[in-house]
Amino acid sequence: MLKLRDIQAGYGEATVLHGISLEVAAGEILCLLGRNGAGKTTTMKAIMGLIPVTAGAVLLDGENLAQIAAHEIPKRAIGYIPQGRRLFAELTVAENLEIGLMVRGHGSATREKVLDMFPRLRERLRQRAGTLSGGEQQMLATARALCIEPRVLLLDEPTEGLQPSMIALIRDVIVYLREQGVAILLVEQRVDAVLSIADRVAFIENGRNRDTVDAAALRADHSLVARYLGV
Amino acid sequence: MDFGPYLFLASLEGAVTAAVLALTAVGLSLVFGVMRVVNVAHGEFFMLGAVVAWWVASYAGGHPAIGFALALLIAPIVTGAVAAVADFLVLKRLDYDPERTIVATIGLLYIIQQTVLMTYGPEARPVEAPFNVRIYFPWFGYSTYKFFVIGAAVAILLGVWLLMTRTRFGLVMRATQLDRETALAFAIPVDRVYALVFGLGAALAALAAVLIVPIQQAHYLMGGDPLLLSFIVVIIGGLGSLAGTIVAAVLVGMSDGIISVFFSPTLAKIIATLLVALVLVFRPQGLFGKRAL
Ligand SMILES: Nc1ncnc2c1ncn2[C@@H]1O[C@H](COP(=O)(O)OP(=O)(O)O)[C@@H](O)[C@H]1O
Ligand SMILES: [Mg+2]
DSSP: OOEEEEEEEETEEEEEEEEEEEEEOOEEEEEEOOTTTSHHHHHHHHHTTTSOOEEEEEEEEEEEESSGGGGSSSGTEEEOTTTTOOOOTTTTTHHHHHHHHHHHTEEEHHHHHHHOOOOOTTTTTTTTTEEEEEEEHHHHHHHHHHHHHOOEEEEESSSTTTOOHHHHHHHHHHHHHHHHTTTTEEEEGGGGGGGTTTTEEEEEETTTEEEEEEHHHHOOHHHHHHHTOOO | OOHHHHHHHHHHHHHHHHHHHHHHHHHHHHHHHHHHHOTTTHHHHHHHHHHHHHHHHHHHHHHHHHHHHOOOOOOOHHHHHHHHHIIIIIIITTOOOOOOOHHHHHHHHHHHHHHHHHTOOOOBOOOOOOOOOOOESSEEEEEEEHHHHHHHHHHHHHHHHHHHHHHHHHHHHHHHHHOOHHHHHHHOHHHHHHHHHHHHHHHHHHHHHHHHHHHHHOTTTTHHHHHHHHHHHHHHOOOTTTHHHHHHHHHHHHHHHHHHHHSSSHHHHHHHHHHHHHHHOTTOOSSSOOOOO
């Protein structure tokens, strides 16, 4: 469904990605692993068109997203949950969701469905997003992206700084979305947080691909992880 | 006249100043808040509004109210369109870099000013008030048009507030202001929002000018004072805070009016500028702004 073919991207003069290739199918969780500064967040920004892709292609069902305006990309049903959540802090919970709903013109049916997944948000609809707890903020960032009714979902370190109960909730949601046929690209730093749900794991280093392996193989042999991450 | 009625008159004058200033400054504040652009050409949009109002009024003929009503409609549209085009042609190409946009809007200031000088000329020209009834207090008579100016400004500001808080476009503007990149990731066409906001800011200045031009006359150099006072108001109110801007406009406008009547307009400007210096030293985020900018 989503396919990155040898993309280069960066910030201003500095090229950060030197040819990244990935492929995520519908109903699959591809986990992107790599050390701090490897280029995981940059890869997601390149997919969303937030930084220019200077070479290669970002293909969604054959269409090259690198050639369309950034604000058109989410309308292709791509939901993005940025690192650090990036909520509209001064807006209320309801307004943050409204921004998500407006992307593809969804209405109260979608909103209700999403709120059923995160009942805590329903109690806080009129509260400013910046005043939510860390876990609630992550719920809202996820809910906002789900308001797009995404076919592809990009999650950048969604469990960063969360309590175990909240991590479990986020994982349940991700697994549920996979069952619904969503193509999921998941970035994590901690291997143990993803090994149990990922289908495949792509390792990246210094803006370049290393191997992509089946998660089952990693689960069977933990020493592989140490080798790829060099820890 | 006794002191009491004199103060009453001064307050009325101050309220008119405050009303027009609030409109102008909210335009400047909106542009800075959403786009982070310090628009040095804002006073020229004010001037352009007044000049367009004169043109419309002088071509309309008939009862002065017809020309004035048309000007109230056409001047903000024309001025807003000029601003939106300037945004598209200039500011967008500078990637909204804070320093370079300051230089660019200084350039814009001179382009607009000189274009008006070459076409409209150096004369100051009046626009006739739509109505000219005077209301008589025991001590002095006063133009009802000035009350209309205050009422119209309040109505327009209420409209801006409803636009920002109750409409989808307002929501989109606030989201863009808070986080431009995330707004893009949620399909908000940030470029178009910026052009509209820049146009809207200019249109508000133009509206203020249309309201004031029956009192003050249109002149190609009239943009200086509104620019200075708007900056003062926006800094005192807290950059980008609309509510703070309005409160500061009332504060500065009222004291400007009162001090001008009792002492001199120059003293009023001196005190306002001094106030800005004090605010910048002791409360750089403005009276109503948030600390982290
Ligand atoms: N806004 C930016 N401007 C310039 N360089 C950046 C920016 N953001 C990240 N980088 C650089 O790009 C590289 C990859 O960063 P990033 O994609 O955030 O890594 P990761 O998400 O894998 O930790 C790093 O070397 C980082 O310093
Ligand atoms: Mg990152």
